[in-house]
Amino acid sequence: GNSVTQMEGPVTLSEEAFLTINCTYTATGYPSLFWYVQYPGEGLQLLLKATKADDKGSNKGFEATYRKETTSFHLEKGSVQVSDSAVYFCALSGLRSNDYKLSFGAGTTVTVRA
Amino acid sequence: KAGVTQTPRYLIKTRGQQVTLSCSPISGHRSVSWYQQTPGQGLQFLFEYFSETQRNKGNFPGRFSGRQFSNSRSEMNVSTLELGDSALYLCASSRVTGEAFFGQGTRLTVV
Numbered sequence: 001g002n003s004v005t006q007m008e009g010p011v012t013l014s015e016e017a018f019l020t021i022n023c024t025y026t027a028t029g030y031p032s033l034f035w036y037v038q039y040p041g042e043g044l045q046l047l048l049k050a051t052k053a054d055d056k057g058s059n060k061g062f063e064a065t066y067r068k069e070t071t072s073f074h075l076e077k078g079s080v081q082v083s084d085s086a087v088y089f090c091a092l093s094g095l096r097s098n099d100y101k102l103s104f105g106a107g108t109t110v111t112v113r114a
Numbered sequence: 115k116a117g118v119t120q121t122p123r124y125l126i127k128t129r130g131q132q133v134t135l136s137c138s139p140i141s142g143h144r145s146v147s148w149y150q151q152t153p154g155q156g157l158q159f160l161f162e163y164f165s166e167t168q169r170n171k172g173n174f175p176g177r178f179s180g181r182q183f184s185n186s187r188s189e190m191n192v193s194t195l196e197l198g199d200s201a202l203y204l205c206a207s208s209r210v211t212g213e214a215f216f217g218q219g220t221r222l223t224v225v
Binding site: 032034036041042043044045046049089093099100101102103104105106107 | 118120145147149156157159162164169170172204206208212213214215216217218219
């Protein structure tokens with residue numbers, strides 16, 4: 001079945017530091033890949049997505065590239081802010097097979113200090 | 115455009131009771147999925163409904179059930195509540211392109 005493995009953290013950074021969160025996946029077919037972010041007390045917000053190999057998703061300074069050869073979708077941001085403190089989830093779904101079920105990684109807690 | 119609305123936001127129930135949670139998807143979205151989030155198990159898929167039909171189901175006992183109405187609104191029900199059912203229940207609606215948009219969740223506490 002489909003599964004996602006991501007570094008669990010927690011990750012603590014200073015403002016303006018570089019952030020990377022590793023995510024690898026196991027899937028049959030051609031999954032779509034997502035990063036979601038969850039702020040305290042809230043639901044999940046879609047941060048970015050990629051639907052095919054070599055696609056780069058980007059949003060709010062975050063980027064991730066769909067690497068089929070390494071089955072990875074690592075999240076990066078060049079300069080983090082305190083407001084980026086949240087839990088980040090890597091996820092996949094088999095959109096191409098009309099399968100909207102999302103399989104999530106365990107989540108990575110990121111804390112950015114001023 | 116209104117987002118996904120879940121009600122209620124918080125619930126406290128006693129073991130053995132049953133509970134019904136409600137989800138109103140984004141207008142035009144026909145797929146509604148439910149997830150359970152706990153500190154120990156993370157985010158787990160419960161089920162997905164599309165045009166009033168359950169299209170996909172996760173690995174949860176039969177105490178967990180759901181349904182979808184003709185206006186795409188969805189409800190999930192948990193019967194004979196157990197302490198371990200305490201969790202944040204998240205609803206997500208999706209359009210044909212597949213991105214899921216989540217509500218703020220219902221925090222269920224079973225005592």
